[in-house]
Structures are given as C-alpha cells and as structure tokens.
Amino acid sequence: MPQLVFPSALYxxxxxxxxxxxxxxxxxxxxxxELLSNDFSPLLTRFRQDALGLDLAPxxxxxxxxxxxxxxEYLGRVSLRSPLTRLQRLRGGNIGYEVAPQHRRRxxxxxxxxxxxxxxxxxxxxxxxxxCDKNNLVSRHIIEKAGGEFDASLANTQFPTxxxxxxxxxESKSINHD
Numbered sequence: 001m002p003q004l005v006f007p008s009a010l011y012x013x014x015x016x017x018x019x020x021x022x023x024x025x026x027x028x029x030x031x032x033x034e035l036l037s038n039d040f041s042p043l044l045t046r047f048r049q050d051a052l053g054l055d056l057a058p059x060x061x062x063x064x065x066x067x068x069x070x071x072x073e074y075l076g077r078v079s080l081r082s083p084l085t086r087l088q089r090l091r092g093g094n095i096g097y098e099v100a101p102q103h104r105r106r107x108x109x110x111x112x113x114x115x116x117x118x119x120x121x122x123x124x125x126x127x128x129x130x131x132c133d134k135n136n137l138v139s140r141h142i143i144e145k146a147g148g149e150f151d152a153s154l155a156n157t158q159f160p161t162x163x164x165x166x167x168x169x170x171e172s173k174s175i176n177h178d
Contacts (some may be wrong), residue, residue, distance in 0.1 A: 002075055002108070004115055007047045009069060012040045014074040020175035025101065035174040059087040066119075068099075068112055068135045079115040082125055091159045093129035094120055109142045117146065121169045128169065133159045 005011075016037060022028040036043055053062035061081050068075040076099035081088060094118035099108045113130070120128040130148055132139040138172050140163065144150075148165030155164075 002070045002111065003070050004078070005069055006148060007044055007065055007067050007160055009040050011045065011069055011074045011136050014072065014100075015067075018074050018076075018102065018123055021101035022098075027098075054134075059085045061085060061088065061107070062143075064119075067117070068108060068115075072142075073103075074100060076092075076100050076108050077111040080116060080119045080123060083121060084129065089129065089154065089160050092146060093131040094160070095124055095128050097129045101161055104138075109138065110146070113142055117169060120167070123131050126169050130167065131162050132165075134163045140147045 007015075016033055019028055019033050019036070023033065031043060047065050050060075051062060051064040061083060062080050063081045065077055065079045067077050076097065077145070079096040081092065081094055084092075084094060092096060094112065095097070097109065097112035097116055099106075099112065114132075117128065132143060132145055134140070143165045146167070149166055151164045151166055154162075156162075
C-alpha cells in the first residue's frame with residue numbers, strides 16, 4: 001500500500017532511478033545522479049532546509065516535500081509551498097506533484113494531488129493554487145477532475161504555457177482523488 005513519507009536515504013536507489021528518467025524528460029536537472037549516488041545527504045539537507053525556510057533562493061518560499069513510496073520503491077512526490085511569491089503565483093503554485101516516469105498511469109497522480117489538497121487544508125490554505133504546463137494533458141485532467149477551476153487571468157508572457165487552477169477548500173469540502 002503506497003504511503004507518504006519524508007524524503008529518506010532508505011529510498012535512494014529507486015529515487016535515483018526515477019531521477020535518471022526525469023533527466024531524460026529535461027526535469028529536475030538541478031540534481032546530479034552521479035553526485036547523489038556518491039553522497040545523497042545534500043539532497044536531504046536541502047529538502048529539510050526548504051521545509052524550515054532556511055537559505056532559500058530568491059523568490060522561493062518554504063516548501064515541504066513528501067515522497068510516495070511502496071515498500072522500498074519511490075513512486076513520486078507532493079510538495080506544499082506557502083506563502084506564494086509573485087513568481088510562484090505564475091509558475092509552481094501552492095501544490096506540486098510528480099509521478100516517477102516508470103510508475104505513471106497507475107492513479108498515483110490523482111492520489112498525490114489529493115494528498116496535496118489535504119495538506120493544504122490542514123495548513124489552513126483554503127484556496128490553493130496548482131499549475132501545470134498546458135501541454136501536460138494528463139496533469140490537466142487530474143487537476144480538473146479534482147475540482148480545479150481554471151483561471152485564465154493569470155496567463156502571462158513570462159510563462160506562456162503555464163495553466164493556473166484554484167481549489168476552494170472551505171471547511172466542509174471533501175477532497176476527491178479517485
């Protein structure tokens with residue numbers, strides 16, 4: 001049964017396999033598979049610092065990450081960011097999620113977004129923003145099925161392919177991630 005955990009060296013091998021696949025897609029290029037193979041601690045340290053809001057890059061805010069794992073296998077991650085900077089309103093939003101390429105098309109995207117919405121609600125973020133690339137039809141479907149309301153007013157020239165979705169998480173809302 002998949003579960004959310006804090007990033008951990010217990011999942012190093014499968015995380016690095018996923019990172020190789022993300023690199024082939026042109027994603028997560030800030031992390032070197034080769035360097036992390038030798039020393040995984042910089043990644044975990046950076047993630048802890050991000051969660052605590054320490055030594056953040058300009059235009060970044062505290063971000064907590066959870067990994068979706070099953071046994072010793074990394075399946076994906078969900079992140080919660082708050083408050084948003086102007087830049088993160090344009091690209092990134094409050095909730096980010098990604099599924100390891102080798103684990104896609106198994107419902108994990110729906111699960112991760114649903115968990116992200118629960119985290120937002122627990123963190124008292126009543127109107128979280130989720131963004132995705134307009135060409136990522138799978139993510140668009142996941143976001144729209146979960147109740148995301150498209151906001152064309154946030155379209156901009158800096159990130160012209162980014163789509164913006166708001167969620168209304170009033171106290172009595174249930175979260176659908178099926």
